[in-house]
C-alpha cells in the first residue's frame with residue numbers, strides 16, 4: 001500500500017515571502033499551492049520594478065533568499081551579472097526579481113510536483129481552504145497569508161486624476177510632464193523610489209515632499225558595520241534609559257553599528273515588551289527607528305542630495321489639513337502649527353508616498369476573518385494579532401492551528417519582518433512548524 005500524499009500548504013501571495021516559503025517547503029518534501037493574483041510568482045511588489053535606479057536597500061551579500069546558503073545571491077550575480085556581484089554593493093532590485101524567479105523555477109525542477117502555481121485572487125479563507133474570486137476552492141492542511149502590505153489609504157482613490165494615490169500602480173507616473181511641479185505626501189522610501197523613477201523618465205520639475213517630521217531615510221556607510229555589543233541596560237528596564245544608553249553607544253561607536261547590534265534581537269525585544277512599552281516606542285521613536293533601520297544605498301543618497309542641492313527636491317515637516325484638486329492642479333492646506341512652509345502649496349500633481357497601509361480590515365480577505373471572529377486586530381492596530389509562531393489569534397484569543405501570517409503583515413508579532421534577512425528567518429521557522 002502506498003502512503004497517502006500529504007495535503008499541500010495553501011500559500012496566498014507569491015511575493016518574496018510566499019514564493020520562498022513554497023521553495024523551502026518543497027526542499028523539505030512538503031507540497032504547497034502558491035496563489036498569486038498579479039503576474040508571475042517571485043518578485044512581488046518590491047522587485048517587480050524595471051528601473052535600474054531602484055536599488056536594493058540591503059547589501060547584496062545579505063540578500064540570499066535562503067538562510068542556509070548565505071552566498072546564493074552573490075553566486076547567482078557572479079554567474080549572470082558579474083559586474084553587480086559585489087557583496088558590499090546594492091544591486092538593482094530588478095535583478096533580485098530575476099533571481100527570485102529563477103530560484104523558484106530551480107526548486108520546481110529539483111522537486112517536481114511539489115509546488116502548484118495558481119493564478120487568481122483569494123477572497124476568503126474557510127478552515128484550511130482558500131476561496132478564489134472565480135469560485136474555485138483550494139484546500140490543504142494549513143493556510144499561510146503572505147499577502148504583503150495592504151494598499152495605502154491616505155488619499156481617497158478616484159478623488160481627482162491629479163491625485164496619484166497608488167504610486168506603485170503600473171504607469172502611475174506616466175502622465176507627469178517633464179516640467180510639472182509635484183507635491184509628495186511622505187518622505188520615506190516610497191518617496192525616494194518615486195523621485196528616482198521621475199528622474200529616470202526625464203522629469204525636470206520641482207518636488208516638495210512633506211511628512212510630519214521631515215525626516216529622510218539615512219544611507220548605508222561604505223562597508224557593513226560590525227554590530228556593537230549591547231549591554232544589558234540597552235535591552236532591559238525603562239525605555240528612556242535604554243534610549244540614552246543607545247545614544248551614548250552611538251556617539252562612541254557610530255549609530256549604524258548600534259542598529260546592527262539591535263538587528264538580530266529586535267523581534268525578541270518586541271515580544272518581551274508590554275503593550276504600553278510598544279505604544280510608547282511607536283508614538284515617540286518609530287520615525288527615527290525607521291529612518292535609521294531601513295537605509296538607502298549610498299548612490300541613491302548621492303542622487304537625492306544632488307536634486308536637493310539643485311532645489312528640485314525639498315523635504316519639509318508639515319501636516320496636510322486639506323487637499324483640493326481641479327482639472328489642472330492640486331492645492332494643499334497645511335497645518336500652521338507644524339509647518340515652516342507657506343500655508344497653502346500648489347502643484348500639478350499630488351503623489352501619495354505615505355507607504356504601505358497596515359490595516360487588515362482594508363482588504364476583503366482579512367476583513368472577513370475579523371468580522372467572523374476568526375481573527376482580531378492586535379491592540380495597537382499594527383495588523384492581525386498573532387502568537388509567537390505566527391498563528392492567527394481568533395477573537396477569543398485562541399490560536400487558529402492552521403492559519404499563519406508571513407512577511408510584513410506579521411509586524412504585530414515580530415515588529416521587524418519587512419526586509420529579506422528578517423523574513424527568511426521567519427520562513428525557516430515556519431517551514432520547521434509546517435513540516436514537523
Ligand SMILES: Cc1cc2nc3c(=O)[nH]c(=O)nc-3n(C[C@H](O)[C@H](O)[C@H](O)COP(=O)(O)OP(=O)(O)OC[C@H]3O[C@@H](n4cnc5c(N)ncnc54)[C@H](O)[C@@H]3O)c2cc1C
Nearest residue numbers: 013015016017037044045046056057122147148407419420
Ligand atoms: C519598494 C520596496 C523596496 C524594497 N526593497 C527591499 C530591499 O532592497 N531589501 C529588502 O530586504 N527588503 C526590501 N523591501 C521589503 C520587502 O517588504 C520584502 O523584501 C519582501 O519583498 C516582502 O515580500 P512579500 O511577499 O511579503 O510581500 P509582497 O512583495 O507585497 O508580495 C505579496 C504578494 O501577494 C499577492 N497578493 C496579495 N493579496 C492576494 C490575494 N488575496 N490573492 C492572491 N495574491 C495576493 C500580491 O499580488 C503580491 O504579489 C522593499 C519593499 C518595498 C515596498
